[in-house]
Amino acid sequence: MLKPQDVLLLLKIVARGPEPWSYSQLAWELGMSASEVHAGVRRTAESGLLHVDQGWGVPDARGLDEFLVHGVRYVWAARPGGLVMGIPTGAAAEPLASALPSTGDPPTVWPDPDGGLRGLSLEPLYKSVPVAARRDPVLHELLALVDGIRSGPDRVRDLAVRQLRKRLGTSGAGVLSQVRTLRGGGAASTSNTYQNGKEKRRLHR
Incomplete structure (x- = not known):
């Protein structure tokens, strides 16, 4: 069963864009323990909101869209x-x-x-x-x-x-261009990263 901190975790992965991350680094940035991050990755993967394959993980943009838009306000x-x-x-x-x-x-x-x-x-x-x-x-x-x-x-x-x-890339605007523009890094050349899964980030252990 998902927990509210799992939403925080998924949004953090979206916010980071294509940058690789370690569990310890992500834990510090989120103010959580590394074990909490591990548990969150497991729960979100089991729910289908995070695709993990051989150490790589990609948020399911459409699933996350559906959950955030239609579910979160009723659950939390x-x-x-x-x-x-x-x-x-x-x-x-x-x-x-x-x-x-x-x-x-x-x-x-x-x-x-x-x-x-x-x-x-x-x-x-x-x-x-x-x-x-x-x-x-x-x-x-x-x-x-x-x-x-x-x-x-x-x-x-x-x-x-x-x-x-x-920002999720589910309305025709790719998450990478949104994130990089917000961070002042310019527009990205690849859009809909989380939606089409062509770019993945490694989940370092």
């Missing part, structure tokens, strides 16, 4: 709570923040004493999400989009779905 629903200091997420974070008109409502944030924004508390998918998001702005955007889907009103959810699909 989130509702804003009280006012706290934290890190912006959902409609308060990019790429949604600049695409939506201001409503005057308090922003949604992951509770974090070191966060720089006061807003309505939104429980993250996993306890280490704030740490992982600080270490990777691309991952932060992916997590914020998922929060927009699982907690936002229809207008926010619809935009979050469109933006997420661009």
